Amino acid sequence: MATTLNQNLLLAVPLLPLAGSLIAGLFGKTIGRAGAHSVTILGVAISFVISFLVLLDVIGGASFNATIYEWLNVPFGDGSLKMEVGFLVDSLTAMMMCVVTFVSLMVHIYTIGYMADEETGYQRFFSYISLFTFSMLMLVMSNNFLQLFFGWEAVGLVSYLLIGFYFTRESAIYANMKAFLVNRVGDFGFLLGIGLVLAYAGSLNYGEVFAHRADLAALAFPGTHWHLITVACICLFIGAMGKSAQFPLHVWLPDSMEGPTPISALIHAATMVTAGIFMVTRMSPLFELSDAALSFVMVIGAITALFMGFLGVVQNDIKRVVAYSTLSQLGYMTVALGASAYPVGVFHLMTHAFFKALLFLAAGSVIIGMHHDQDMRNMGGLRKYMPITWITMLIGNLALIGTPFFSGFYSKDSIIDAVKLSHLPGSGFAYFAVTASVFVTALYSFRLYFMVFHGEERFRNPQHGAAHHAHDDHGHDDHGHGHAHVPHESPWVVWLPLVLLAIPSVIIGAWTVGPMLFGDYFAHGVVFDKVIEIGANHPALAEMGEEFHGWVDMGLKSVTGLPLYLAALGVIVAWFFYMKRPDLPAKVAARFPFIYRLLDNKYYMDKINEVVFARGAVAIGRGLWKEGDQVVIDGIVNGSARAVGWLGGVLRFVQSGYIYHYAFAMIIGMLALLTLFVTIGGK
Secondary structure (H helix, E strand, O other): OOOEOOHHHHHHHHHHHHHHHHHHHHOHHHHHHHHHHHHHHHHHHHHHHHHHHHHHHHHOOOEEEEEEEEEEEEEEOOEEEEEEEEEEEOHHHHHHHHHHHHHHHHHHHHHHHHOOOOOOOHHHHHHHHHHHHHHHHHHHHEOEHHHHHHHHHHHHHHHHHHHOOOOOOHHHHHHHHHHHHHHHHHHHHHHHHHHHHHHHHOOOEHHHHHHOHHHHHOOEOOOOOOEHHHHHHHHHHHHHHHHOOOOOOOOHHHHHHHOOHHHHHHHHHOOHHHHHHHHHHHOHHHHOOOHHHHHHHHHHHHHHHHHHHHHHOOOOEHHHHHHHHHHHHHHHHHHHHHOOOHHHHHHHHHHHHHHHHHHHHHHHHHHHHOOOOOEHHHOOOHHHOOHHHHHHHHHHHHHHOOOOOOHHHHHHHHHHHHHHHOOOOOHHHHHHHHHHHHHHHHHHHHHHHHHHHOOOOHHHOOOOOOOHHHOOOOOOOOOOOOOOOOOOOOOHHHHHHHHHHHHHHHHHHHHHHHHHHHOOHHHOOOOHHHHHHHHHHOOHHHHHHHHOOOHHHHHHHHHHOHHHHHHHHHHHHHHHHHHHOOOHHHHHHHHOHHHHHHHHOHHHHHHHHHHHHHHHHHHHHHHHHHHHHHHHHHHHHHHHHHHHHHHHHHHHHHOOOOHHHHHHHHHHHHHHHHHHHHHHHHO
16 A cells, blocks of 8 residues: 555545535525535535545555645745645544544535525535535644644634624624634634744744754743743643633633534534644644643643533523533543543544534434424423434433443543543542533433423423524524424434434444554554654553453443443433422522522623623723824824924915015025135135
């Protein structure tokens, strides 16, 4: 098998979705709705097939790391700085390419049914999601920071367009602007990190930067005793905090539910929110040199995993429950990165992509069946009306809570074990957080499951009008406001992607846990071989490998572990509260009003951002306007204008227009010059 991948095939992977996006966006009216979804689905489907073939080649030992196009070459320091488009395709990239294209393909197919009643914007939506796929592929395939940043900003831009897809709705405009601004905060740190790497490594190319990692580790940040590598890594991770919605830059993600459900699945499962996890993994040779940065990553991830999970328990919008689940699971991935268990974090990224896309699309199927009512309090008993949606969502929930032999079990349990074996500062708190989150995850997941699919059929007499911000209106503003309706199963174009996503949600973990975590999968790469060398200081993964004896043995051993019992307890509590005694949740909320208000108001983070940061920014801006712009800048500009005006007024008296005045001035000038010359000559 070839050791170098075909460059033209690699180019086709991102360019085909881009071509589909351009055709659907520019010629949508000409080709119609069928033409728009056909051309975008075809582009993403071919891209997935090529990605899968590339993965097989990479497993066989092939790789690619080369410049595709050199855009600019400028003098920099003692040499030159190349700005280029280049691909780095190793085992990490090949896996990400397959995940992104497969989930995107499922979302494209699903969208045909979900957006069928959309009166306007159908072609535009397909153009956007295909462009989203292109942006993410450019990000994961990059071999340099410039292209990484291009993909990073491109997914942010397209997410802005998609979250605000219903641009006539005020809440959607607020949500997409919130996502855009919060990500700009993270991106500022990301740019600083890239700038530090460029300034001291002298290159934007990954390979050249990693070659200087030992030199970077020996440097101190100017004017401080901090290690330069620590500052650079924390700045890079701040970018990941924005994209991957880590506390406190998580506030944009729940509001992204304002977009249609297909884009919620694409953002939350395989694209934007996983960009930060991928970036830290790709930069692992740098992060491995700073225990302080790793501890910071681990603690932030632990806070996100536990405290965002609590918020899912009090949500009534079906999509927001799944959204807070995403936040919690992203925290798990981040904790794994902080524990130096990069393969484990990436492994959970992969398994999570399948079952989280499944959960979001199943939630969308429920919303279709409920005529776009998203309030779970108006549901119940849907199992017999929507059997395919029911079984696929059950599979997704079982994978999410880490049920043995389901895909999520292998990745979540591996994260818990890796953190338990870590000796970095903060690992004790992180272990507590990810372990306690097992119970919380099971509680909110099966709260959703029981409220939606079992119990009383509350849709026959709905008591709760859905909040305006909590439904995809599809041009039907009357839906979701307390009207009775009979649910129905979604059309095949909607449930087929659910079935196709349910299959890997069950088997992908058992199939890949051995080679990805304890085999040689990541040895087929350009970067991970460096991590293996450096990882001697963080041997958690090696110690886990000594106890691993196959996926069956791992599943059987779970019966002696705490996580399984916590997950079972969470399911039992959810059953008791929402099936046996549905009156208890309201009584508990009334008994602990402060805790309920704290969770219902999302720890008041939105209010803090609004009062402290937003108003602070407005105050700073107003101060700069009043004092800086009006007083200083306008003072200088207007002062200059007044000075010119005064000088003009003086000169105006000289320019009288009378000839005898000018003759008199010439005589006086001549006398002055003669006097000057005589004086100089006398000396």
